Amino acid sequence: MKAFALTLLASVTLSCARAERVTSDPLQSWNEGPAKASILSFVARVTTAGGPDFVRPAERIATFDNDGTLWAEQPLYFQFLFAIDRLKVLAPEHPEWKGREPFASLVKGDTTTAFASGEHAVLDALAASHAGVTTEEFEKVVRDWLATARHPKTQAPFTQMVYAPMLELLTFLRANGFKTFIVSGGGVEFMRAFAEETYGIPPEQVIGSRGKETLEMRDGKPVILKVPGVEFIDDGPGKPIAIQRFIGRRPIAAFGNSDGDLQMLQWTCSGAGARFCLFVHHTDGEREWAYDRASSVGKLDKGLDQATADGWTVVNMRTDWRRVFASEAK
């Protein structure tokens, strides 16, 4: 009995040592500084039972933009690169695309000429690349693409171009009772194909833009077919609306990197009680890309002004992040 008790105590001690080691720095890819300190302080405040800022776990909702916040978005949104590849695959079945813009240029990968047809026409063409398959077939198409496609600059698989500090942040928040959601302008079914494996975020916690779909019977069984047309754009003012629709509860923390996230952060930080808003500022032209107010992708202009005025956290990627991509050695 004594031996048993000792073994038991030893294993308890061991578990505590392990827990100590793991939790000693949950944000090890973050350099010490105001950004990291603001995260640690906020989480401590809302999780301190009996404290003035305590928030019960069910209300610890945190929402994250995806492109430029959880993974890179240069030189173009990755889903845009997927859509171009998909148009190339589908082109032989669509002789009508030949000579018709913006399809003809997109299939050639010439986005400059394609955009001369107007942004709306390009978006319609990209939406066409996502249609004509069932939702389950589409998931497989995305998974297959992610398994083989490589980023044009780094030659890395796209799912390795996720930010190590943000992965740690997701894990840290969840370990503290938060429920983490993606709320992104990206297509919801594109993101769901990798969000669970890559971010630990299950499909029901991924909110995004979406195309139209219909329910059809095939051989007596229902299928959900993706059809042409855009149903909802989850960007700008669409983000608080989508949060209300899908979550029905105002987040207490929100994370973005562009003006498209501004309304989500405003919605989050104008609620009562302790709130946390953070912009990732792309300042690292060497390890990643440097862009903000003048960028066509991930423009951060008004957001930067409001973050400064309201004291939101702005991550200086160059100085705040010890490591950028999850694929880099620790």
Add this chain to the structure above:
Amino acid sequence: MKAFALTLLASVTLSCARAERVTSDPLQSWNEGPAKASILSFVARVTTAGGPDFVRPAERIATFDNDGTLWAEQPLYFQFLFAIDRLKVLAPEHPEWKGREPFASLVKGDTTTAFASGEHAVLDALAASHAGVTTEEFEKVVRDWLATARHPKTQAPFTQMVYAPMLELLTFLRANGFKTFIVSGGGVEFMRAFAEETYGIPPEQVIGSRGKETLEMRDGKPVILKVPGVEFIDDGPGKPIAIQRFIGRRPIAAFGNSDGDLQMLQWTCSGAGARFCLFVHHTDGEREWAYDRASSVGKLDKGLDQATADGWTVVNMRTDWRRVFASEAK
């Protein structure tokens, strides 16, 4: 040390005894019979690690209709009764409703005359009763109504007219790693006002019909305003579409009571692997209400045929449920 070890062992034994007692019959409001047996058997199969039907917890999605499945829906959907009460409150601000149908009759509670204007006109009028307030104001309106309104027949608060066997089922599924969702034709924000407290289902797991909304700035802060108009009807073929939109994963179990749930059950039970579909059949005219193929509320006709043909579980409320309402003594 020995005393410590003994105390420890004693407390382990006590915990096990307590667990034993709680799990001895997780469905105590269900009579023994094929319905109860089918639930227990399904849950055992999908949770047996290493078994042929094992489903990992992340994929244990269960969806429940609300009206007629989790709580009663007679003599009218409870939200309909709420909307009529709300129209009465709002009527003084809307002199234009006087003499205008279906408003005039609805405000008088005369639904028969109101429906002579057509179902669509009535739905529009009911939608008007939900508009003109922010989402947060609306939640308070619903909570206040639920706290004071009484059911016309039983005089019970509406949140006590939930089915005890279904509450046990929700708890039992969650204890077995399931994530439980509401997927109902009812208004999502109406249901969210009580779903967490009444069913243990947080707002982000409540899917329903919804009106339109807009994001507005008030005193420099964003609010989400409910405006007239219906955005989405979560009924019939809308249910699988909504499940795909919100959950992005096909449920392995679905629970309904009417033909409006049929497509949800078809979508659920036509997936690969172990699946479970159940209809609550309202057969108890004494303790509740008896209705099915010819009812204007909660019509169950085609669903009953397919349930029989496909071997889905059909709950005979009169014989399968020992207790109906949560408010009854155990």
